[in-house]
């Protein structure tokens with residue numbers, strides 16, 4: 001996040017890719033794309049793409065990690081080396097671990113984990129193309145994969161970011177906007193219950209702007225939820 005004075009991110013109400021302030025990038029969603037997983041999903045927002053695979057529920061090992069009253073979700077987020085312009089160093093990173101952790105929190109609240117004592121459900125989210133919003137797109141694919149695996153859920157988790165560019169709140173930042181903008185505010189929500197399950201922020205804002213960005217992001221999540229549902233319906 002940092003403003004590049006040479007870059008016009010907003011001109012006559014239009015963004016660098018021609019979108020208006022409240023427009024999402026093009027969305028695409030698929031369910032059941034991987035043969036070997038118990039459930040799988042794909043999600044794309046513009047040039048950011050992720051696939052997700054779910055395995056389980058299965059008994060968690062080592063045993064001391066088990067929870068007697070409920071199952072747990074274990075999430076892995078990985079940015080593929082070929083997903084970014086400068087090849088990313090393969091293997092775990094602090095950023096990846098952090099996103100895996102927050103994804104665990106974001107998805108867990110939607111799953112009836114009490115139905116699976118001592119078990120784990122593993123969610124692998126692989127970003128195959130990155131142009132900002134990768135945690136959101138990974139979560140959207142992960143949630144489709146959980147539903148595709150037949151895991152009982154209180155609703156799908158849907159995610160997108162709002163942000164601020166040229167002092168203006170906008171929906172769903174793309175790479176150049178994320179890099180040269182002022183705020184990035186990714187959220188995830190359960191579109192059935194309205195519960196916000198992830199909220200992170202990079203940059204500076206005030207209460208009014210925060211409200212405006214939250215409203216935009218919530219509208220975005222609802223559109224994402226529609227796309228996720230369409231993909232799941234197609235597999236029936």
Ligand code: UDP
Pocket residue numbers: 079084085088095130131132133134135136175178184186
């Ligand atoms: N990015 C990158 N290499 C990295 C991490 C990030 O090129 O190792 C790019 C990528 O396009 C990503 C963007 O920076 O989408 C923004 O990353 P951020 O950490 O804000 O997370 P995201 O918006 O992807 O959830």
